[in-house]
Amino acid sequence: MSLWRTFKTAWEGLTLNKGRSFLTTLGVIIGVGAVIVMMAVSAGAEAEIADQINALGANLIMVMPSFSRAGFGPGMSASARRMPGLSYDDLIAIANNVTGINGVSAEQTTMQNVKAGDTVLEDISILGTTSGFPDVREYKVAVGRFLTGTDNDQARKVAVLGSDIAQELFGNPNAAIGQTIKIGSVQFTVVGVMAPKGVVGNTDYDNRVYIPITVVFKKFVNERFGGDRVRTIYVSAESKDVMNSVMSQVTNVLVKQHGVDPASPDFTLTTQDSVIAARASTTATFRNLLAWVAGVSLVVGGIGIMNIMLVSVTERTREIGLRQALGARPRDVQLQFLLEAVMLSLIGGLVGVLAGVGGSYVFNAVGTMRTALVPASIPLAFVAAAAVGIFFGYYPATKAAQLDPIEALRHE
Amino acid sequence: MTEQLIETTNLTKVYGTGSVAVQALRNVNLQVKRGEFVAIMGPSGSGKSTLMNILGCLDRPTSGTYVLDGEDVSHLSRNELARVRNRKIGFVFQSYNLLPRLTAVKNVMLPLLYNSHNHLSDKECYERAVAALEAVGLGDRLHHRPNELSGGQQQRVAIARALINNPSIILADEPTGNLDTQASEEIVALLHQLHDQGATIVMVTHEPGFADHAERVIHLLDGQIAAEKLNGTRKRRGKI
Numbered sequence: 057m058s059l060w061r062t063f064k065t066a067w068e069g070l071t072l073n074k075g076r077s078f079l080t081t082l083g084v085i086i087g088v089g090a091v092i093v094m095m096a097v098s099a100g101a102e103a104e105i106a107d108q109i110n111a112l113g114a115n116l117i118m119v120m121p122s123f124s125r126a127g128f129g130p131g132m133s134a135s136a137r138r139m140p141g142l143s144y145d146d147l148i149a150i151a152n153n154v155t156g157i158n159g160v161s162a163e164q165t166t167m168q169n170v171k172a173g174d175t176v177l178e179d180i181s182i183l184g185t186t187s188g189f190p191d192v193r194e195y196k197v198a199v200g201r202f203l204t205g206t207d208n209d210q211a212r213k214v215a216v217l218g219s220d221i222a223q224e225l226f227g228n229p230n231a232a233i234g235q236t237i238k239i240g241s242v243q244f245t246v247v248g249v250m251a252p253k254g255v256v257g258n259t260d261y262d263n264r265v266y267i268p269i270t271v272v273f274k275k276f277v278n279e280r281f282g283g284d285r286v287r288t289i290y291v292s293a294e295s296k297d298v299m300n301s302v303m304s305q306v307t308n309v310l311v312k313q314h315g316v317d318p319a320s321p322d323f324t325l326t327t328q329d330s331v332i333a334a335r336a337s338t339t340a341t342f343r344n345l346l347a348w349v350a351g352v353s354l355v356v357g358g359i360g361i362m363n364i365m366l367v368s369v370t371e372r373t374r375e376i377g378l379r380q381a382l383g384a385r386p387r388d389v390q391l392q393f394l395l396e397a398v399m400l401s402l403i404g405g406l407v408g409v410l411a412g413v414g415g416s417y418v419f420n421a422v423g424t425m426r427t428a429l430v431p432a433s434i435p436l437a438f439v440a441a442a443a444v445g446i447f448f449g450y451y452p453a454t455k456a457a458q459l460d461p462i463e464a465l466r467h468e
Numbered sequence: 469m470t471e472q473l474i475e476t477t478n479l480t481k482v483y484g485t486g487s488v489a490v491q492a493l494r495n496v497n498l499q500v501k502r503g504e505f506v507a508i509m510g511p512s513g514s515g516k517s518t519l520m521n522i523l524g525c526l527d528r529p530t531s532g533t534y535v536l537d538g539e540d541v542s543h544l545s546r547n548e549l550a551r552v553r554n555r556k557i558g559f560v561f562q563s564y565n566l567l568p569r570l571t572a573v574k575n576v577m578l579p580l581l582y583n584s585h586n587h588l589s590d591k592e593c594y595e596r597a598v599a600a601l602e603a604v605g606l607g608d609r610l611h612h613r614p615n616e617l618s619g620g621q622q623q624r625v626a627i628a629r630a631l632i633n634n635p636s637i638i639l640a641d642e643p644t645g646n647l648d649t650q651a652s653e654e655i656v657a658l659l660h661q662l663h664d665q666g667a668t669i670v671m672v673t674h675e676p677g678f679a680d681h682a683e684r685v686i687h688l689l690d691g692q693i694a695a696e697k698l699n700g701t702r703k704r705r706g707k708i
């Protein structure tokens with residue numbers, strides 16, 4: 057029999073028991089759906105990492121204090137007995153002595169109420185930072201100017217507003233310039249408004265107020281928590297090629313600043329690669345879970361299909377005997393039942409693709425996990441479904457083909 | 469082309485082995501000429517169906533040879549037997565064996581679909597099936613399913629299906645076994661009509677009246693040919 061006619065015959069066989077056929081495909085539906093969601097989750101995670109790179113700026117080096125080192129014993133030099141951690145002076149030293157960098161910035165956050173006239177915005181994130189921040193973060197000023205080195209050196213009470221804050225307090229960015237606002241109990245003059253950047257990673261750039269880090273130290277940080285200590289210094293290298301050079305320069309500068317042994321410095325340098333690796337490992341966990349679900353469901357679905365095909369072969373033994381009597385060769389019978397199994401799993405695959413695409417959108421919408429549908433996952437899902445149909449349909453189809461025509465006709 | 473369409477030599481069929489072995493056929497030597505109408509009679513269990521199944525290439529003999537249309541088919545592979553069944557044999561069963569979900573015309577088309585050498589389009593297959601159904605007097609029942617047809621009509625559909633590939637021989641194993649007297653007579657009349665048109669037919673029957681119309685009647689007993697009646701005269705054969 058020709059392939060097309062066998063195909064039609066198989067389709068007729070399939071529609072004999074529509075309800076049962078559909079139930080059988082449930083495992084394949086779940087398996088294929090999981091494949092689609094799994095790939096969408098991976099792609100979503102990659103997109104998120106790419107965003108994070110954008111958010112932090114490319115070629116970023118993060119300098120953080122390492123407190124684990126013993127460094128305050130009586131035998132230590134005077135310079136080594138200074139306050140632990142990193143300071144604003146360290147940042148200036150890096151900015152002045154390291155070549156091949158776009159900018160250096162440090163950050164210190166505080167939550168305060170912001171007031172302008174009668175409008176009060178509660179619990180706004182106030183970011184104390186330095187002039188290098190826009191360069192490091194690839195973030196643009198819309199109106200006015202950003203904080204300058206002088207602002208920090210003199211601890212001027214000036215503020216730059218995120219675009220949403222400017223909108224809420226003054227209606228439009230231009231109106232904000234030169235206005236006075238109150239952060240906590242301190243008065244500031246607005247000198248600039250940033251361009252909209254949106255939410256990147258976990259940071260809502262537009263809903264923050266940027267002020268000199270030195271002002272945060274003086275006015276908002278409790279002495280007990282370290283005075284002018286900064287948690288992180290961000291150094292943006294000009295290109296990937298100079299990363300190593302910049303890192304060793306930064307190390308040299310800080311070793312000199314802190315007067316520590318270069319073999320056991322009291323700070324660590326981290327690049328984005330390690331941050332990204334940490335993030336990737338969490339999504340990998342979820343993805344592996346889905347891969348398990350997909351694999352197990354496809355196998356369970358395949359066994360279901362095999363089971364229902366075996367039942368079908370038994371139920372239709374007489375039909376098989378008759379077809380053989382009329383001239384069906386063993387392989388005609390085999391192909392007929394194999395195609396039935398494959399069609400069954402492909403129908404499951406189709407429903408599974410719809411479920412997977414829908415599921416990916418729901419994941420995204422509900423916000424539990426960012427997903428990005430991978431177009432290639434759809435043909436891949438169909439290939440997986442077809443493979444399941446062929447693999448698990450082979451045994452029942454071969455069993456049907458091996459029936460003896462006389463015995464099959466005598467069945468029942 | 470030889471005159472004999474069927475020629476068996478010492479055809480033997482044994483079911484089972486050892487103490488439970490059943491000798492269903494013992495050294496059957498049977499010849500059927502082209503265009504002949506042969507009736508096979510015999511008590512239940514005498515081996516009639518076993519013989520018909522081997523003649524129909526549905527089964528293979530334990531020993532002996534079977535030459536059909538000049539080709540020794542006793543030891544063909546399963547694929548080759550399927551081809552012979554498709555092209556050379558039209559089998560009519562006692563229980564019709566129509567596929568219940570298919571209409572009459574689709575049932576009749578089935579053997580054409582398994583004949584990959586005729587290269588007929590779907591439309592040509594359909595037209596041939598319609599012609600075959602018209603030939604057996606069912607031109608007005610093309611799209612009825614088996615459960616919408618009487619027993620006699622179902623057997624006519626089965627005969628149309630047996631004819632569709634222009635087989636060398638029609639083998640009918642008790643074709644009237646499930647039918648009432650009138651329907652039985654109609655079916656036998658139809659077979660006679662096909663015989664008159666040149667078909668070679670071997671029919672198993674229990675009705676002496678039907679057998680009398682055949683050119684030759686073969687009596688089976690315990691898997692052996694016990695007697696042969698030719699053109700109305702009984703010709704005794706000694707037991708082997």
Ligand SMILES: Nc1ncnc2c1ncn2[C@@H]1O[C@H](COP(=O)(O)OP(=O)(O)O)[C@@H](O)[C@H]1O
Nearest residue numbers: 483484490492511512513514515516517518519
């Ligand atoms: N598949 C089988 N297995 C074992 N014995 C069988 C089988 N088919 C037929 N027989 C035996 O072979 C003998 C002939 O059977 P069969 O050809 O069906 O007889 P008939 O058609 O003349 O009634 C019987 O004794 C029957 O029991």
Ligand SMILES: [Mg+2]
Nearest residue numbers: 516517518641
């Ligand atoms: Mg019988």
